[in-house]
Amino acid sequence: MKNVIVGQSGGPTAVINSSLLGVYKTATDRGADIVYGMVHGIKGLLERDIVDLSQRFKNDLDNDLLKRTPSSFLGSCRYKLPDVKGNAEIYEKIFKILSDLEIYAFFYIGGNDSMDTIKKLTDYGAEIHSPIRFIGVPKTIDNDLAVTDHTPGFGSAAKYIAATTKEIIRDGLVYDYPVVSIIEVMGRNAGWLTAATALAKGEDCEGVDAIYLPEVVFDREKFLNFVGNLLKQNRSVVIAVSEGIKIADGRYVCELSEHVDYVDAFGHKQLAGTARYLAGEVAKTFGVKTRAIELSSLQRCASHIQSRVDVTEAYNAGGAAVKAAFEGLNGQVITLKRITDDPYMCITEPADVHFIANVEKKVPLEWITPDGANVKRELTRYIFPLIQGEIAPLWVNGLPRHIRLNVSTKK
Amino acid sequence: MKNVIVGQSGGPTAVINSSLLGVYKTATDRGADIVYGMVHGIKGLLERDIVDLSQRFKNDLDNDLLKRTPSSFLGSCRYKLPDVKGNAEIYEKIFKILSDLEIYAFFYIGGNDSMDTIKKLTDYGAEIHSPIRFIGVPKTIDNDLAVTDHTPGFGSAAKYIAATTKEIIRDGLVYDYPVVSIIEVMGRNAGWLTAATALAKGEDCEGVDAIYLPEVVFDREKFLNFVGNLLKQNRSVVIAVSEGIKIADGRYVCELSEHVDYVDAFGHKQLAGTARYLAGEVAKTFGVKTRAIELSSLQRCASHIQSRVDVTEAYNAGGAAVKAAFEGLNGQVITLKRITDDPYMCITEPADVHFIANVEKKVPLEWITPDGANVKRELTRYIFPLIQGEIAPLWVNGLPRHIRLNVSTKK
Numbered sequence: 080m081k082n083v084i085v086g087q088s089g090g091p092t093a094v095i096n097s098s099l100l101g102v103y104k105t106a107t108d109r110g111a112d113i114v115y116g117m118v119h120g121i122k123g124l125l126e127r128d129i130v131d132l133s134q135r136f137k138n139d140l141d142n143d144l145l146k147r148t149p150s151s152f153l154g155s156c157r158y159k160l161p162d163v164k165g166n167a168e169i170y171e172k173i174f175k176i177l178s179d180l181e182i183y184a185f186f187y188i189g190g191n192d193s194m195d196t197i198k199k200l201t202d203y204g205a206e207i208h209s210p211i212r213f214i215g216v217p218k219t220i221d222n223d224l225a226v227t228d229h230t231p232g233f234g235s236a237a238k239y240i241a242a243t244t245k246e247i248i249r250d251g252l253v254y255d256y257p258v259v260s261i262i263e264v265m266g267r268n269a270g271w272l273t274a275a276t277a278l279a280k281g282e283d284c285e286g287v288d289a290i291y292l293p294e295v296v297f298d299r300e301k302f303l304n305f306v307g308n309l310l311k312q313n314r315s316v317v318i319a320v321s322e323g324i325k326i327a328d329g330r331y332v333c334e335l336s337e338h339v340d341y342v343d344a345f346g347h348k349q350l351a352g353t354a355r356y357l358a359g360e361v362a363k364t365f366g367v368k369t370r371a372i373e374l375s376s377l378q379r380c381a382s383h384i385q386s387r388v389d390v391t392e393a394y395n396a397g398g399a400a401v402k403a404a405f406e407g408l409n410g411q412v413i414t415l416k417r418i419t420d421d422p423y424m425c426i427t428e429p430a431d432v433h434f435i436a437n438v439e440k441k442v443p444l445e446w447i448t449p450d451g452a453n454v455k456r457e458l459t460r461y462i463f464p465l466i467q468g469e470i471a472p473l474w475v476n477g478l479p480r481h482i483r484l485n486v487s488t489k490k
Numbered sequence: 491m492k493n494v495i496v497g498q499s500g501g502p503t504a505v506i507n508s509s510l511l512g513v514y515k516t517a518t519d520r521g522a523d524i525v526y527g528m529v530h531g532i533k534g535l536l537e538r539d540i541v542d543l544s545q546r547f548k549n550d551l552d553n554d555l556l557k558r559t560p561s562s563f564l565g566s567c568r569y570k571l572p573d574v575k576g577n578a579e580i581y582e583k584i585f586k587i588l589s590d591l592e593i594y595a596f597f598y599i600g601g602n603d604s605m606d607t608i609k610k611l612t613d614y615g616a617e618i619h620s621p622i623r624f625i626g627v628p629k630t631i632d633n634d635l636a637v638t639d640h641t642p643g644f645g646s647a648a649k650y651i652a653a654t655t656k657e658i659i660r661d662g663l664v665y666d667y668p669v670v671s672i673i674e675v676m677g678r679n680a681g682w683l684t685a686a687t688a689l690a691k692g693e694d695c696e697g698v699d700a701i702y703l704p705e706v707v708f709d710r711e712k713f714l715n716f717v718g719n720l721l722k723q724n725r726s727v728v729i730a731v732s733e734g735i736k737i738a739d740g741r742y743v744c745e746l747s748e749h750v751d752y753v754d755a756f757g758h759k760q761l762a763g764t765a766r767y768l769a770g771e772v773a774k775t776f777g778v779k780t781r782a783i784e785l786s787s788l789q790r791c792a793s794h795i796q797s798r799v800d801v802t803e804a805y806n807a808g809g810a811a812v813k814a815a816f817e818g819l820n821g822q823v824i825t826l827k828r829i830t831d832d833p834y835m836c837i838t839e840p841a842d843v844h845f846i847a848n849v850e851k852k853v854p855l856e857w858i859t860p861d862g863a864n865v866k867r868e869l870t871r872y873i874f875p876l877i878q879g880e881i882a883p884l885w886v887n888g889l890p891r892h893i894r895l896n897v898s899t900k901k
Contacts, residue, residue, distance in 0.1 A: 119666040150660040249561040250791040255530040380661040466888035477877035481694045
């Protein structure tokens with residue numbers, strides 16, 4: 080038997096299901112007997128919550144819907160495998176289940192934590208001389224994985240963010256009085272997504288007036304001076320900030336707010352957003368109308384505006400993972416390697432998971448302007464190829480159609 | 491000379507520029523000499539801030555870009571004409587400017603306040619026996635204008651809201667722990683936009699679990715009980731609320747929050763959002779993860795997902811306004827009259843502005859379920875035809891292209 084199993088982990092992206100399809104189709108094409116899916120990742124696997132994917136994806140229509148469906152089809156988890164030392168029983172259990180299922184190769188689609196899972200399973204497998212191959216398929220809108228040029232999921236999120244930013248900029252110009260709009264973008268430690276707002280600038284758009292990334296210490300006074308100067312010239316000011324910007328003493332900007340929104344039953348404070356706090360400061364200082372716009376989870380689920388490059392690369396990464404495993408590789412992550420910028424060409428390449436797991440790739444400081452309030456052309460040149468091309472939704476009754484979810488949605 | 495003038499007023503929509511194009515093209519086709527545009531509506535007109543539109547829209551590409559460009563191309567204002575009594579000089583000034591420009595017909599694209607402008611100008615014009623014709627073109631995402639079956643702008647906003655809601659619902663199912671997502675939708679007094687979240691439900695989507703419109707008094711205890719019951723059955727709960735829901739004593743729900751975000755230089759309190767307040771209450775009561783998602787201004791500017799029906803009707807309403815004026819009508823608003831639901835057919839029809847200005851059309855109570863927590867099929871049947879069809883963006887370098895704005899963006 081040549082069975083394989085695949086799981087999805089961490090936050091979803093608009094193309095995580097394209098990688099799932101890449102794994103499923105390629106494994107089937109290459110003669111896998113059963114392609115299993117873990118429901119809610121490794122956490123589900125530990126409870127033997129698995130499905131036979133051939134029962135879910137039955138025809139070309141299913142496949143094309145799957146590509147266009149946001150969120151992780153199999154469900155996800157935020158479960159980090161503990162160190163094997165002191166927790167051998169968890170590893171024994173996982174390998175027992177995999178052995179019962181006669182698993183030949185194990186694929187995990189995810190970000191940093193998921194690659195850590197691949198690393199730990201590879202290392203444990205080597206210790207016990209298991210024949211199972213473990214391959215990681217990268218996925219994260221945050222684009223913060225090492226070694227790979229970029230991660231599947233980033234391109235579509237960047238396309239959504241850039242298109243939305245263009246619309247917000249135009250909207251901000253509608254009245255004849257000053258308005259300061261602050262757009263808050265995801266990415267707590269790495270500013271890649273926030274930098275994507277720079278793509279809005281072009282022949283038909285003024286672009287954002289400032290971009291604040293978490294890679295640079297945020298200075299509240301400098302920010303307010305900057306906005307004050309902008310307000311002297313422009314009617315509408317649009318600024319993009321990462322949710323993760325911090326001041327010099329290490330506190331997040333959103334922690335500067337005088338109030339917390341609420342404290343939940345576990346005592347966790349829910350902080351007001353960074354954009355809301357800054358909008359408040361601008362309103363207080365300059366007496367102008369402000370708008371705080373949090374792009375929130377729409378950034379990771381807006382599958383109605385996918386990048387075709389991203390969809391294709393996500394699919395290819397899934398396929399390349401199967402190819403790698405079936406050719407005997409183990410403990411690898413499929414990375415994307417950019418060959419040329421223009422024309423854009425990019426190939427997949429397996430890389431040792433030990434170089435990737437637990438490393439966070441940030442925006443290089445040399446791609447940020449010296450004042451820390453914008454990004455350089457190198458950065459937009461890096462992102463632009465990743466948002467190219469579209470994959471139109473399958474419109475049914477006026478709305479994008481998704482694949483039917485028959486993994487349970489009940490408790 | 492047969493010159494005409496057109497202005498845009500109030501909040502923008504994704505199709506307000508299609509109405510502008512409808513006015514421009516039809517007026518040109520019917521032999522208008524110059525089609526003027528008021529920059530920032532009647533407020534700009536009072537300062538003689540006007541442009542010759544033939545200098546802006548030069549070819550078919552410009553026209554197709556204009557249709558796809560969000561925000562009001564000419565800029566907008568929120569200026570309400572004062573009563574003529576005691577303010578005759580303002581009216582005299584307007585008619586003097588119109589006379590200097592040799593204006594034959596005056597078109598105003600807007601919502602309730604703008605139709606009030608048309609009414610007042612019509613009445614004053616009649617008093618002084620002016621030959622100028624005044625025609626209103628309806629526009630508002632809120633869909634709250636009387637007489638007309640619906641308003642241009644509503645369909646595209648509804649399509650955006652429904653598509654986004656589908657994505658949020660699927661995203662909410664990704665983890666294996668309970669999450670309550672609360673989506674806040676625009677429409678302070680009328681619940682049409684919030685009701686559009688009901689369209690998400692279908693063969694591929696569970697739909698939202700509850701919908702709270704401003705037409706019904708909101709009861710905090712009933713709401714929390716309802717959520718508690720939902721959490722017993724479902725892992726993910728998604729609820730749509732209007733920004734304008736109020737409790738029995740008339741206060742907005744967002745006013746129940748213990749804090750204000752900030753007070754600006756004019757002493758205006760900026761209240762935390764309705765969704766944020768309710769998410770806090772749910773988190774405190776049930777100790778579950780919550781998400782508050784404000785669709786904010788994206789609802790009115792997401793031109794990358796326009797409804798084709800809406801674009802066409804917006805264009806037609808502009809064209810019908812010119813036809814009405816050129817056939818001698820005055821003091822009219824172009825309304826949309828639905829002939830049949832399925833197949834959907836709809837025509838334009840002029841109606842006396844006095845029946846439309848200053849009347850607010852709300853969601854009929856008989857279209858809301860008795861528990862006040864959802865809408866009936868009559869309501870989704872009413873909205874579905876309005877979100878049908880797409881008009882793909884013109885994608886340039888991976889992003890939707892807009893028409894170049896050469897109305898000044900500086901102060």
